[in-house]
Amino acid sequence: MLSQPRRSQTVKVRDVAREAGVAVGTVSRVLNDHPTVARELRERVERAMAHLGYEVDVTAQSMRAGRSRLVACAIRDFDIPRFALFIKEAEAVLREAGYTLLLASTTNRPEVEIALLRAFRRRRVDGVMMTLSDEEHRDVREALSEAPMPVMLIDRDRIEALDRVTADHRQGARLATSHLLGLGHRRIAMLVGDIKAFPSRSRLEGFRAACSTAGITPDPRLLRDNVLSSEDAYRATASLMSLANPPTALFVAAMDMLGGCLRALRTMSIAVGDGISVVAGSDSDLAELHTPPITAIEWDLAAMGRHAATMLLERMRGDEIECGRALTVPTELIIRGSSRPVAN
């Protein structure tokens, strides 16, 4: 509990070596499972370690080895429920491989992203998984190219030199849009996040592709971007539904924004399904258990976490792999009662 006497109390390799009657180098070799160490000696050293309650100092190991066995994960905001799934799976894979996860939030600001990359370097972090607020940001790109450790992009795709794992948001949005068009909707409003980043950008592309295929020109007044919080979604929905010519369908394409949207509709006494069709950009308990249940796009964030961690491990191992590997997780549309044929 006290931190003062720790320094002196702590047992070091020297102490173990003395107790076992061997050289410090031998203790180190036992610690690292070096092959050239006699069974008898190994046992003596292990007994000494157990007897003295020895514990290696990872800090000292890191310093000498030049690697820390730390992997950093920096995402916009880990307050996004479904993102926790990604982190959970990634952490499990990394821990299995002997790595520890560092966590930081970028708050979606380039300066913070750059500062974090610098902090990770100072800590001699062995690998990084991160999102970017803006893939085209010059300073961020420069910071990334100068990073001495491998960086894995999470749901970003514009930096060709880096490995990345993405979800096929384009396809998801296209499916959702075609579904609504097929139901006869022509005034489809869309809520997306920051289109400087891959997910919202590709959702928008998918939306436009589907409209174009159907020979329809979307009304630009029905597009709301930069919807990043529940409050944003609330305001955007309220404003859309107050238009003189309101949409007949609402595609809430940003992650975890459904709550804000439904809150607005409830406030305005607009019935989901009847008054307006709704499609959610990500699935959730809320989407599934709402009345009526909400049609939603779904993809496997846990698999994304596993893949991101696995690919990063390969890269950290220094395997000879080509640069800029990209893995895409498919999206699918779960059709539920919130999307109905347009009323005449």
Place this chain on the structure above:
Amino acid sequence: MLSQPRRSQTVKVRDVAREAGVAVGTVSRVLNDHPTVARELRERVERAMAHLGYEVDVTAQSMRAGRSRLVACAIRDFDIPRFALFIKEAEAVLREAGYTLLLASTTNRPEVEIALLRAFRRRRVDGVMMTLSDEEHRDVREALSEAPMPVMLIDRDRIEALDRVTADHRQGARLATSHLLGLGHRRIAMLVGDIKAFPSRSRLEGFRAACSTAGITPDPRLLRDNVLSSEDAYRATASLMSLANPPTALFVAAMDMLGGCLRALRTMSIAVGDGISVVAGSDSDLAELHTPPITAIEWDLAAMGRHAATMLLERMRGDEIECGRALTVPTELIIRGSSRPVAN
């Protein structure tokens, strides 16, 4: 991008010292804002650092200093959406103070908790925030008492020597139960998590206290503990509603279990509010936007995160504070349409 030449490329204090024409000690003093360094020299050193692109090696600093500026957070499973709020706020406070957050999941198993504590020691982590699967577990208690760094308990209260931040789950459960009793319910089923841990234990206490005050003896067949996943909640609800004499109210007291419960009710075509009253142990978009909206217990997890980080910082600073400080965040009941007078 390549990791091979890094070792030789990296700029060290020596290089800065040579460039600036000073001793290494002086560079170190500049780095640490030591007061006894002349302005002229400081500027020369800073210019040299900028010119060479110098960056300190935190690993080396940690080794010498004996502290790592790392804080570990180990919780059962960060797949719990509302818990992300706790982590988010704690991380912000810690980062502000120059600490980096390490994250690990205990999967609610004592062996893992002990192993993690050991791993944190090896990393010379400066402080720990964690939950415990079982506060009475002997080996875990021993591991905690041997921890050389301060440990902060998250929503646990049985280890008097440690600082802790808890929510007043007892009061929340009491309010919820009294509310249901006041509506005439006598057969109230309760779903709780692991009662070896503080939250579920105190919710159960609150429930019993409220029953006892009302002079009612709860039917033990209506209590389901160890409900830890959505699937558990589904099965428990289904089984309860299949009883010959089913409950008239359901108190889903575990965190984030509401989805499983509602799914079961839907499958069985039991209407929330009419067929059965429901109270949720934690609030969520789902509870708020369900039809009917679900009465729920609410508390400020963000504040818990802030307080946990702040108290841990004080402790790490080595302030002279009494041991085992406890901070409790209040809970309140948000009454919505899912809890109605019992039908005759």
Place this chain on the structure above:
DNA sequence: CAGAGTCAATGAACCGGTTCATAAGAGACT
């Protein structure tokens, strides 16, 4: 039995900072 070859163990040097006893230099005072 000498010499070559194998295999294990040794311990000094190293990783990259910080610390602190010591020295050097600048003023102040006698």
Place this chain on the structure above:
DNA sequence: AGTCTCTTATGAACCGGTTCATTGACTCTG
């Protein structure tokens, strides 16, 4: 000028491991 303070800079030692050139013991061979 000499002595005493006070301030500031110096650099060797240290933190706790790992590495590797070297040594020593032992086996094998001709």
